[in-house]
Amino acid sequence: MAVLVQKYGGTSVGSIDKIKNIARRVIADKEKGNDMVIVVSAMGKSTDKLVEMAKAISENPCNREMDMLLSTGEQITISLLSMALKEYGYDSISLTGFQAGIITEGDHTKNRIAEIEIENIKNHLKNGKIVVVAGFQGINENGDITTLGRGGSDTTAVALAARLKCQCEIYTDVDGIYSVDPRVFPEAKKLEVVSYEEMMEMASLGAGVMETRAVEIGFKYKVPIYVALNTGEVIGTYIKEHEKVMEEKVITGLAATEDVLMITINNVEYNSKNIALIFKKLAKYNVNIDMISQTAPFNGVVNVSFTASKNDIFAIDKVVKKLKNELKNIEVSKDSNISKISVVGIGMMNQSGVAGKVFKIFSDNNIEFKQVTTSEISISYTIDAEDKIKAITVLAKELDL
Amino acid sequence: MAVLVQKYGGTSVGSIDKIKNIARRVIADKEKGNDMVIVVSAMGKSTDKLVEMAKAISENPCNREMDMLLSTGEQITISLLSMALKEYGYDSISLTGFQAGIITEGDHTKNRIAEIEIENIKNHLKNGKIVVVAGFQGINENGDITTLGRGGSDTTAVALAARLKCQCEIYTDVDGIYSVDPRVFPEAKKLEVVSYEEMMEMASLGAGVMETRAVEIGFKYKVPIYVALNTGEVIGTYIKEHEKVMEEKVITGLAATEDVLMITINNVEYNSKNIALIFKKLAKYNVNIDMISQTAPFNGVVNVSFTASKNDIFAIDKVVKKLKNELKNIEVSKDSNISKISVVGIGMMNQSGVAGKVFKIFSDNNIEFKQVTTSEISISYTIDAEDKIKAITVLAKELDL
Numbered sequence: 076m077a078v079l080v081q082k083y084g085g086t087s088v089g090s091i092d093k094i095k096n097i098a099r100r101v102i103a104d105k106e107k108g109n110d111m112v113i114v115v116s117a118m119g120k121s122t123d124k125l126v127e128m129a130k131a132i133s134e135n136p137c138n139r140e141m142d143m144l145l146s147t148g149e150q151i152t153i154s155l156l157s158m159a160l161k162e163y164g165y166d167s168i169s170l171t172g173f174q175a176g177i178i179t180e181g182d183h184t185k186n187r188i189a190e191i192e193i194e195n196i197k198n199h200l201k202n203g204k205i206v207v208v209a210g211f212q213g214i215n216e217n218g219d220i221t222t223l224g225r226g227g228s229d230t231t232a233v234a235l236a237a238r239l240k241c242q243c244e245i246y247t248d249v250d251g252i253y254s255v256d257p258r259v260f261p262e263a264k265k266l267e268v269v270s271y272e273e274m275m276e277m278a279s280l281g282a283g284v285m286e287t288r289a290v291e292i293g294f295k296y297k298v299p300i301y302v303a304l305n306t307g308e309v310i311g312t313y314i315k316e317h318e319k320v321m322e323e324k325v326i327t328g329l330a331a332t333e334d335v336l337m338i339t340i341n342n343v344e345y346n347s348k349n350i351a352l353i354f355k356k357l358a359k360y361n362v363n364i365d366m367i368s369q370t371a372p373f374n375g376v377v378n379v380s381f382t383a384s385k386n387d388i389f390a391i392d393k394v395v396k397k398l399k400n401e402l403k404n405i406e407v408s409k410d411s412n413i414s415k416i417s418v419v420g421i422g423m424m425n426q427s428g429v430a431g432k433v434f435k436i437f438s439d440n441n442i443e444f445k446q447v448t449t450s451e452i453s454i455s456y457t458i459d460a461e462d463k464i465k466a467i468t469v470l471a472k473e474l475d476l
Numbered sequence: 477m478a479v480l481v482q483k484y485g486g487t488s489v490g491s492i493d494k495i496k497n498i499a500r501r502v503i504a505d506k507e508k509g510n511d512m513v514i515v516v517s518a519m520g521k522s523t524d525k526l527v528e529m530a531k532a533i534s535e536n537p538c539n540r541e542m543d544m545l546l547s548t549g550e551q552i553t554i555s556l557l558s559m560a561l562k563e564y565g566y567d568s569i570s571l572t573g574f575q576a577g578i579i580t581e582g583d584h585t586k587n588r589i590a591e592i593e594i595e596n597i598k599n600h601l602k603n604g605k606i607v608v609v610a611g612f613q614g615i616n617e618n619g620d621i622t623t624l625g626r627g628g629s630d631t632t633a634v635a636l637a638a639r640l641k642c643q644c645e646i647y648t649d650v651d652g653i654y655s656v657d658p659r660v661f662p663e664a665k666k667l668e669v670v671s672y673e674e675m676m677e678m679a680s681l682g683a684g685v686m687e688t689r690a691v692e693i694g695f696k697y698k699v700p701i702y703v704a705l706n707t708g709e710v711i712g713t714y715i716k717e718h719e720k721v722m723e724e725k726v727i728t729g730l731a732a733t734e735d736v737l738m739i740t741i742n743n744v745e746y747n748s749k750n751i752a753l754i755f756k757k758l759a760k761y762n763v764n765i766d767m768i769s770q771t772a773p774f775n776g777v778v779n780v781s782f783t784a785s786k787n788d789i790f791a792i793d794k795v796v797k798k799l800k801n802e803l804k805n806i807e808v809s810k811d812s813n814i815s816k817i818s819v820v821g822i823g824m825m826n827q828s829g830v831a832g833k834v835f836k837i838f839s840d841n842n843i844e845f846k847q848v849t850t851s852e853i854s855i856s857y858t859i860d861a862e863d864k865i866k867a868i869t870v871l872a873k874e875l876d877l
Contacts, residue, residue, distance in 0.1 A: 091532045125552070131492045132556055133563040140562070143570050144555035147548035151526070154545035155533055161541070162534040169544050173574075174619055195619075218575055218596075 078200065078241040079109040082116075082210065082232035086248045087305035088152050089119030098159035100307055101205060105165065110200045112239065114210040114232040115156055117148025138183035142212075142222045146172065149209035149228070157207045167205040170196070172212035173220065177231065179213035182361060185224035186213060187288075188231070193238045208235065226286020233289045237296035245285060250304035251312035252277070252284050254476035255329040259467045263476060266327065267310075270317035273327045276419040276453040290314060317421055326420035326429060326474050331467055335365075336388060337410045337446065337457055339380040340398075345372035349402055350379060356397060357383075360390040366415065366448045366455055376404075380446050382457060385411060413445070414463040417455040418470065430454055433470065440469045479601065479642040480510040483517075483611060483633035487649045488706040489553050490520030499560035501708055502606060506566065511601045513640065515611040515633040516557055518549025539584035543613075543623045547573065550610035550629070558608045568606040571597070573613035574621065578632065580614035583762060586625035587614060588689075589632070594639040609636065627687020634690045638697035646686060651705035652713035653678070653685050655877035656730040660868045664877060667728065668711075671718040674728045677820040677854040691715060718822055727821035727830065727875050732868055736766070737789060738811045738847065738858055740781040741799075746773035750803060751780065757798060758784075761791040767816065767849045767856055777805075781847050783858060786812060814846070815864040818856040819871065831855050834871065841870045 081101065088094050097115075105111045125144050129136040153169035160167035172179075176192030199206045210228025215221050223230050229245055236243035252274070255263040269277075271294035275287050284302060293300045293314060303311025343349050350369065357364060366382040383391060388411075395407050423429050433454060437444060442465060444456040458466055470476070482502065489495050498516075506512045526545050530537040554570035561568035573580075577593030600607045611629025616622050624631050630646055637644035653675065656664040670678075672695035676688050685703060694701045694715060704712025744750050751770065758765060767783040784792060789812075796808050824830050834855060838845060843866060845857040859867055871877070 091529060095533065128492060128552075128556060129559060132496065132559045136559045137562050140555040140559045140570055143558075143572075144552060147551045150548045150551075151529075151545060154541040155529060157544075158530060158533045158537045158541045161538050169541055171544075171621070174621075220572070220575075 077109055078112060078239045079104060079244065080112045080114065080232050080236040080239060080241060081244045081246060082114040082228055083246050083305060084228065084248065085116040085119055085122070087246055088115050088156065091155070094118075094152070094155050095159050097305075098156060098163055101156075101160065102163055102165055105205060111205045112196060112200070112235055113156065113205065113207045114228055114235065115149060115152045115207065116210050116228040117145075118152050118155075121148045121151070139219055142183045142186075142220050145222050146209070146212040146220045149211055153207045153209045157205075160205050160207070165205055166203055167207060168199050169207045169209075170199075171209045172231075173214035175206075175208045175235075177208075177213035177234075179215050179221045179223065181221075183219070184222055185361070186215065186221040188213060188223065188234050188292075191234060191238045193235075196235070196239070226289055229285050229289035230292060233292045233298055233300060236298045236300075237292055242299045242301065243293070244301045244303065245289075246303060246305040246307070247284065248305060249284055249302075250309040252302055252314075252328075254327060255467055255471045256331060259331065259464060260329075260471045260476075263471060266312050268313045268315060269327055270421050271314060272317055272452055273419050273421050274314045276417065276450065277328050277330045285314075326418055326423070326476065328419045329467060329470055329474070329476055330417045330419065331463055332415045333460060333463070334385050335382050335411075335413045335415050335457065336385045336391070337380060337382045337413045338391060338395075339378060339408045339410075341378045341406045341408070342376050342404050343379060343402060344404065345375050345377045350377070352401065353379065353394075353398060356394045357391070360387075360394050362387045362390050362394065366446060366457065368446050368448050382413070382415060382446070410445075412460045413457050414460045414466075415455055415457050416463070416466050416470070417453050418474070419453045421452050423452050423454075432474070436469055436473050437466070440465060442466050442469075478510055479513060479640045480505060480645065481513045481515065481633050481637040481640065481642060482645045482647060483515040483629055484647050484706060485629065485649065486517040486520055486523070488647055489516050489557065492556070495519075495553070495556050496560050498706075499557060499564055502557075502561065503564055503566055506606060512606045513597060513601070513636055514557065514606065514608045515629055515636065516550060516553045516608065517611050517629040518546075519553050519556075522549045522552070540620055543584045543587075544621050546623050547610070547613040547621045550612055554608045554610045558606075561606050561608070566606055567604055568608060569600050570608045570610075571600075572610045573632075574615035576607075576609045576636075578609075578614035578635075580616050580622045580624065582622075584620070585623055586762070587616065587622040589614060589624065589635050589693075592635060592639045594636075597636070597640070627690055630686050630690035631693065634693045634699050634701060637699045637701075638693055643700045643702065644694070645702045645704065646690075647704060647706040647708070648685065649706060650685055650703075651710045653703055653715075653729075655728060656868060656872045657732060660732065660865060661730075661872045661877075664872060667713050669714045669716060670728060671822050672715060673718055673853055674820050674822050675715045677818065677851065678729045678731045686715075727819055727824070727877065729820045730868060730871055730875070730877055731818045731820065732864055733816045734861065734864070735786050736783050736812075736814045736816050736858065737786045737792070738781060738783045738814045739792060739796075740779060740809045740811075742779045742807045742809070743777050743805050744780060744803060745805065746776050746778050751778070753802065754780065754795075754799060757795045758792070761788075761795050763788045763791050763795065767847060767858065769847050769849050783814070783816060783847070811846075813861045814858050815861045815867075816856055816858050817864070817867050817871070818854050819875070820854045822853050824853050824855075833875070837870055837874050838867070841866065843867050843870075 157169035179186035300314040558570035580587035611632040701715040
């Protein structure tokens with residue numbers, strides 16, 4: 076029998092009735108002859124309630140204890156879904172992260188999966204059970220319960236599919252992957268298929284459907300991923316290998332992020348050690364840097380801009396304070412009224428002219444950009460937050476997305 | 477440093493403010509030079525909410541999944557209490573049942589503690605941490621999360637104190653152990669000290685302050701137990717070895733239970749195999765039998781009465797159905813409008829006349845009893861539920877409780 080991993084997010088399991096619906100959907104797929112492994116998130120807004128309780132105790136609660144607290148959310152869902160499956164007459168077993176053999180490493184609240192001891196799940200499948208696994212969590216080598224941070228349940232699902240060598244279906248509250256966020260540009264086209272590379276760019280750029288890390292694991296282990304609406308009634312989007320995506324378009328998608336903080340450090344004495352120092356310190360405080368741009372040195376100094384999540388503002392402030400002690404002349408400015416717009420397409424690798432086209436569209440529409448960075452298959456711009464909707468609309472129209 | 481185990485029940489940790497209060501109390505005892513191990517229950521009525529969700533899925537949810545579900549309640553409390561302790565500047569670590577090394581065996585939802593691998597807790601104490609342990613839960617040899625059933629958190633606390641060879645303090649919403657339930661007989665006297673044996677009788681007879689099993693472990697390992705109000709402001713009751721209880725009274729206490737179902741099986745062909753069959757079948761369905769009385773055989777048949785919890789009514793119905801196939805002539809009657817009254821006192825072992833005294837009190841007050849059983853240190857009666865208050869009041873007065 077083929078194994079199939081399915082993941083249902085928080086909205087999909089947000090109530091008892093929804094959990095019963097998911098149970099029926101899982102059973103239908105089991106009846107088609109699949110060995111089912113189901114990964115679920117915490118019910119609806121239950122994680123928010125737990126966070127609220129923690130915040131009522133401490134502004135900055137201990138991360139180990141946060142993991143202990145938040146992991147209960149998924150544990151509740153797995154037990155209820157497993158009960159529902161049994162109620163419908165199907166043998167099932169729920170497994171927490173540690174029971175599913177998900178070994179993690181790294182900092183609490185943002186652990187990474189180090190390995191999965193898959194034998195337990197395989198044995199339960201062999202015994203005909205539907206295996207229900209708590210997403211987002213694992214256990215570290217000290218025996219502490221850990222969580223995987225943002226996109227953790229997707230990561231759990233894709234990692235399990237990688238170890239089980241099977242397809243991974245991600246069911247969510249959007250009906251697939253669009254070239255542009257349809258909430259911003261309603262005429263956006265849904266993609267039938269997208270390559271891992273494009274999806275990683277789009278995900279890390281805030282397309283919001285899936286987190287990059289889950290797609291990265293899919294890419295690394297060649298796990299076919301299918302993203303679709305949790306009702307199962309609408310055809311979604313496949314994420315697969317680039318080679319298997321026929322007739323690729325030059326530009327596949329457009330992504331926008333709002334939760335962006337842009338920091339510019341001016342007047343850094345030019346010296347590779349100084350630049351390294353900046354990013355070493357940021358890494359030490361676990362600040363996740365997104366865009367980095369540095370201009371060429373002029374008069375012995377360089378300017379560096381980078382973007383990060385607004386959540387990291389306190390950590391960044393600490394780093395800046397320390398940096399000012401070591402790099403005496405620097406001047407630091409912060410801008411939080413920023414959006415990031417990215418144009419993504421694997422076809423960019425082979426076709427030139429995309430950057431020029433985008434610069435012209437911006438210029439024709441009086442959109443000013445502050446920072447530009449490029450990768451093999453994407454170009455990203457930071458712009459004033461108030462220009463975001465305009466930028467998305469004109470780019471989507473002009474680039475036929 | 478002396479180790480001290482404290483247990484706080486659901487009402488004591490029923491809100492964030494209450495958890496903060498408990499943290500301050502724990503810190504005060506830590507400051508007195510104790511190594512602290514704190515066992516907590518789920519917050520307030522949170523377990524009821526979880527049960528409600530399960531019942532919305534299945535009338536008879538899978539017990540393994542119930543354990544998975546219910547164990548999240550304590551996990552939430554331990555993380556929040558540990559956060560609060562850290563917020564006040566005290567190093568702390570929360571441990572679930574499996575992390576605390578609590579290995580259990582038996583049926584899901586009513587597991588027993590098989591052993592405690594105490595090294596992890598000892599190491600954390602050695603490192604100066606306040607250890608916060610989830611009560612009521614453990615892990616079995618299959619790696620399944622288990623719960624200990626009623627009184628589980630008390631059991632966890634006393635068992636930990638047994639392994640740590642220290643005193644166990646049980647903080648609850650009553651201010652100690654009374655000779656009679658003060659809600660029923662307001663003039664009841666609080667006991668300063670009570671022996672394990674008396675407490676076991678009283679607990680199993682429904683005194684409600686502590687479950688028998690926790691006291692049993694205390695008895696077996698000679699753990700001094702102190703039961704007191706969770707504010708810590710009122711002197712509570714010590715439970716300790718019989719030899720250490722000076723000047724014992726003949727009768728220490730009176731206990732009453734309402735949740736009683738009395739079953740009478742008449743016309744059982746006299747034959748020890750038949751009686752054994754009845755109780756074997758009941759055990760197979762996990763029906764917990766309390767009182768058993770059997771009269772001497774007459775005309776080749778005997779009558780057997782027993783009491784059980786009303787919760788077991790469905791299981792009992794199933795057993796009765798099966799029994800009727802095998803023991804053709806039996807007649808079964810059920811009475812659920814029953815209270816059980818027990819008079820307990822370790823002094824009964826050495827003094828006679830208590831039974832006679834109680835029979836006389838009942839007779840003088842026109843209280844009819846249906847069933848009588850005795851142990852070394854107690855006499856129990858089943859009576860009509862409507863006579864309960866009257867029976868308690870007259871017994872308490874006449875026996876000076």
